[in-house]
Amino acid sequence: MSSSSRGKRRKQMDKDGWEEWGGYMAAKIQKLKDQVKSDGNHGSKSHIFKGISIFVNGYTNPSAADIKQLILKHGGVFHHYYRRELVTHIIASNLPNSKMANLSDKKVCRPNWITDSIEAGSLLPYQQYLLYNTQSKLQPGLQFKSDPKRTKTPEKQITTVNGSKDNMVMDGTSTVLGTKSQGSHCSNLHMKEENSVQDSFQVTAQSAKDSDRHAAGNPEAEILESSTSNFKQTFRNKKQSPKNTSAVFRGPAKAGDSNFLSEFYTHSRLHHLSTWGAEFRAYVNQLQQQGNHSYPGRDKLRELATQRLDKQSDLGGAKYKSKLNLKKTRLSLQDGKLQKVIMHIDMDCFFVSVGIRNRPELVGKPIAVTHSRGVGISKDRPGTDLAYERAYYQNRVYQRKNNSKTNIQSLMYEDELLDDCEHQSGDQFEKGSLLPTEQQAFHSMAEIASCSYEARKAGVHNGMFMGTAKQLCPDVITIPYDFDGYNEVSKMLYDTVAKYTHDIEAVSCDEMLIDCTDVLADTGATPMEFASLLRQEIHDGTRCNASAGLGPNVLVARLATKVAKPNGQYYVSLDQVGEFIKDKSVREIPGVGYSLNSKLLQLGVTTCADMQNLPLNMLQKELGPKTGQTMYNSCRGIDQRPIKVEKERKSVSAEINYGIRFTQESAADRFIKGLAEEVSSRLERAGVKGKTITLKVKVRKKGAPKETAKFLGHGVCDNVAKSTTIAMATDNPKVITKEALSLLHVLKFAPEDFRGMGLQISRLETPVNDKTQTSTPSILQFTVIKPQPPQATVNQSIQKLAEDKNEENMLIEEKTSKLKLTPEKTPRSNRPRSDTIDELMLPSPSQIDKVFLSELPADIRLQIENALKKRKCSSSNEAPSIKQHNVNVESQKPGCSFWQSQSTTTSLETDQSEKATKKCAALDENIVALPSFSQQKLSPIKRPPNKSPRKSPRKSPGKSPKYNKKQSPIFKVPQGKPRDRSNKNLSPKKLEFCTDHKHNEKVEEIKGNSNSNKQLPRLDTYASAQPDPVNLAGAVTLTEVKTLMKDWIKSSPTPEEEDLTQFVQYLGELVLDKNLEMVDLLIKYLYRLLVKEQATAWWNGAMFILQQTQDVMRATHAAVLKVSESWTNIPQQIC
């Protein structure tokens, strides 16, 4: 009964390369091809700026990117970095004196020199456009004012929903295409990455390109901006991939090579993406926790706002828009809290932007970042069956009738034929009608990580296969990955924003959400001003464009970003939401992917307006309660999710589903070992240990070709996962390896069928005082850099301490979290959400403003009003069961037979027992505790409303000591070490103690014990010092005991009599303790375990346990436990 072939949901697969490859997109190709051609070249070149080499400094209008376009188009040279010897003119609207000093001998002109010259059709004398005549500044402060014409914001439109595009100022992006020109039709410029050593596929000639590339990375280039980064170069050299970064020789690594793991990870974009995402979340978390919140950038914003106000009053509101701005400003000043503004910032085609930031000649061209050399030549590899795979994916895409049990394969071939017909007719393939295999020959299946907007016009998108992209856009230029560059730019991005606020949620390395409420209220700036400034500064620092979407909530902000891109910003105010959301496709809602979209389509829903017509109960019935509720709100532009503050980690994993080809089992075993080491080091870095180990494998689907269409890809697979939970949390690679191997071996798949493997560790615990601290703290990298302000406050010291150790010191954590709370700054963010829709939208009672309400669109207003009426204070949602469970668990490390084997080395960890103590009741088993102590249970579980503080659940150490004392007796298991101790049995005393609440102390005592002991023989040891709660080798809570039982039963085919005795004794103590519920639950669990594990040889032992326990019952209660009849059936069931 083990296997669980569950529902047949289709796998996901949306807009990835497989979709088009499957073929359905093929029909579009030709069309798009034509399209790109037409967009392609136009734009003749002029020579207005011949001989002129410019460098743009700072915030300008038009933006540097636009100026670049203009300059290049008109025969000039554009430098991304200032080089004294090459640059003839500097373009700027404003320059700080400090910079001015460095440029004293240069001609610094205002940007309108460029625009005016173009308009005039010839180069105008620069003298009249000098920014500074000699020394005196012509323009006072900020960029905005410096140029009269430019009152407008920098780039792109700033439209407001109603399309008042008229309001907008200029459209910088439009210039982009202008540069297109003939140049784009060149061949591939892709250069080889230095690392790719692959002997077998040596690429020829790339030396020339390399030099080209290196030249671009001139160190001097960064001179002007480097000073702004907090990240400094210190980090710069940080290694990219996890530990094993050796890697060098060896050809195409295959799983099995010792360095395969690191080789793969150093080239995996998705791995980098994930890793960086985690790092930035940690960084933001740290920013928020550290006491000092100085925001050096805000002065600039204030100045901006002030200037605007002055100007407005001077002009008496003559400027268009001024009224609006005035009003907004006033509101934000007066009721900052009321007007929540969320900004979503995302870098434009991130990998591409970084990749070409030093290669201006590539700007405006269709670019793609990919590992492919662009050729995509691959001979037919024997063993491939493209038709099979193509059909398989098409099947998924189209979601054919359920291919229930019918011969899937034939069905697929049928599809293949159909689709082939469709395609071929479309002639999308340059070679006329190609056979599948032939197509393949010209079809690189390397994925495109990111492509420029020019390429997107042709239909190319991120995740598409290079081969497909080539068909859509033959002129696409590929550039290699530059992981160091991405990381560098990301840091600059985060640093820049952090100068203004720490109310940030890190979404990924190129993207974040900012709660602007506080900054705007503090500075008086408008949302758009803030966005402009940020984007400009980001561009100044990175030479990459960022776009920003702003709105009253996260959902709207994200949707607005899509409108803003590329290189623009877009603000949707609350009263514009209804109109804005109406025509959006539901597929655009974050969280609506392929699957959910398909379900909605079946309900006849395509747009948000469509979905607004469906009642809540219907959505919930069709999609589930939560999802239904979310959709109901989302299609109305309602979204109450606060910016996420920090999430505690629930699992740590490492998996690789590429390049896995084993020929023998030993190779698979070795690979598992490598994964275990990898995941172990990640656990260590994160400062956590876990108890549940899950092995995930991909296995070639029966009937699927042995060689995959994608080189070394996983192809069509079945996913299999198997997990186990051990008694003690671990991060020991040996333990993980051992568990993983045993999981692997029970699966019994042929080694050559594996296509992917992964290990995930969950049920994490944070060791309190981990002495193993030598490990490196993860986040540190970030913090270290930050220069600590002189006034080192206590908090800072604490923080520092935390950095040194792992972030996890309990005390530290407690304190810092408190600090966080105090400043109500992000109040809403931590608030629990209510379940009902209506309630969700409410900002919070205090935030609701009547006047404001009245201005809302009717439907929204209604909802809010209704919600207000109904509002209860329920909460629920929030941390859906923060698993603090086992809190205490860790305690014991029994020294006995079975469990001891689990993790030998782990013994040390246990000492944390102290914490455990505090933990109080484990949530899981509420039952466990004696009635008298029941109160204790409360605390941990229901951590009220704001979970924020509790990052690390388990420890709740903070609690007052006294509190601890009481509890300690109950749960903790002192004996971690006890085993050694002499007395074997549970002493009657224990019982006594348990019953009486007083036992306390002990934390220390416990610790002491732990140290002392060490290994010892059997279970017997458990009891030890006196005041221990009833326990089984240290396990106290239901969960702990269950885990222990499971391990015990799995540890050996037959039970040891001594262990049986110990167990009986334990149950007997429980009986005496009057904890009959626990006894009952354990007996039931024992039964289920035996059935599940098919432990036939344990049946007698189990009966022995039951009978003995019943004897105790009879003696003490004159009654017996009521046991399911199923016990009598065990033998049969097991067999």
Place this chain on the structure above:
DNA sequence: ATCCTCCCCTAC
């Protein structure tokens, strides 16, 4: 009802 376990789904 609520919890737990095993996935699928989604995002970058």
Place this chain on the structure above:
DNA sequence: TAAGGTAGGGGAGGAT
């Protein structure tokens, strides 16, 4: 050639 990772939300269905 190519580098299809990773963590959390939440639904389905069974246990309690």
